[in-house]
Amino acid sequence: MRKLSELEGAALGIIARAQPVTPYQVRKIFAQSPNPHWSASAGSIYPLIKRLEEAHFVSAEEHATGERFGQKYALTKTGRKRLRHWILGGDHVKLVGLPDLVRIRVAMMLVLSADEQRQFLTAMEQKLLEALAITRADVTLKAAEKDRDPLSLLISRGALLQTEARLVWIREVQAVMLGPRRPD
Amino acid sequence: MRKLSELEGAALGIIARAQPVTPYQVRKIFAQSPNPHWSASAGSIYPLIKRLEEAHFVSAEEHATGERFGQKYALTKTGRKRLRHWILGGDHVKLVGLPDLVRIRVAMMLVLSADEQRQFLTAMEQKLLEALAITRADVTLKAAEKDRDPLSLLISRGALLQTEARLVWIREVQAVMLGPRRPD
DNA sequence: GGACACATGTAATACGTTACATGATTTT
């Protein structure tokens, strides 16, 4: 296998933490993550895990629940090695540059009418507020069990700090673009 | 054309601002953007613009410089409409959730040895500092011409706020994961 | 006039998405 894609690396990391897992569980973990940016559909996960298995990064183990049979996958040693290499060996310049779908739309906001601009910015502020609430809840949840899992708390904290920054920013945009003073 | 991809929308936005432009110029603008997250290679841009043209979102105009002939593209009315719709009509939940390639790697940091963890976090902090410097320079640059183009300044400000937040966070991670006090 | 960047593509490849299909388990 040439090079792990972002989704493959993420999946491998999930398997590493939750092993042994079924593909379906991996899918669930993707879906349940706060702010999911992958669809993590069946069409992506099952072939992906099959690829990982063919590359001997994960190994399957039969598991049966009643009549159903399925595979539970666990990380192999080479898989672990490969995961370490994936984390450390990425192009660091690409890692720090992140695509903000909101920002890119704000950047081309001038094609919108004044009303549309206001509408868009308000909607974005609203969604960021919702995301903020979700992330805050997640942080307090993770904080409760931080002794067992300090890293999960940190990850949630990261999402929180970013969402806060984006909210501050979108309001800055509102202030400048919609006029500094706007009495309703 | 079914639905604009993220790259297509971005390209259309660039064309909207800089029209009339050649595909090569679009490519340059992508590449020169601070923190580029798309390769914006020839293999993506040329077919992309051809698609946009076939969908009548952009129209070509012959332009000649010496012996060379090429196309300069400009937004059509339907293209402008489509761009507006693309900005406003995206799935707002997906827009606010952004994939942070650093955070996802930090999340699976436990497969690393203590030394590797330190190495990785230090490298990330370093790269974020570099990104911060670049973004700061960009902000001051855009601030100088903010009267002509207030939006560009805001976009740079957005990148700055995010980078700052990520830097604060990575240091939080360092403090927790590498021990609260670490005398060298 | 040779080297190098400019400018425009094409080909092979791979990956993720949506949509579809199917059987098992649980719920009502």
Add this chain to the structure above:
DNA sequence: AAAATCATGTAACGTATTACATGTGTCC
């Protein structure tokens, strides 16, 4: 028993990436 959800896939499709190919303008 019907309906809904769980769980595991497959097929078609589109799009971005890397690598390659080719000719033009400019620099020394």
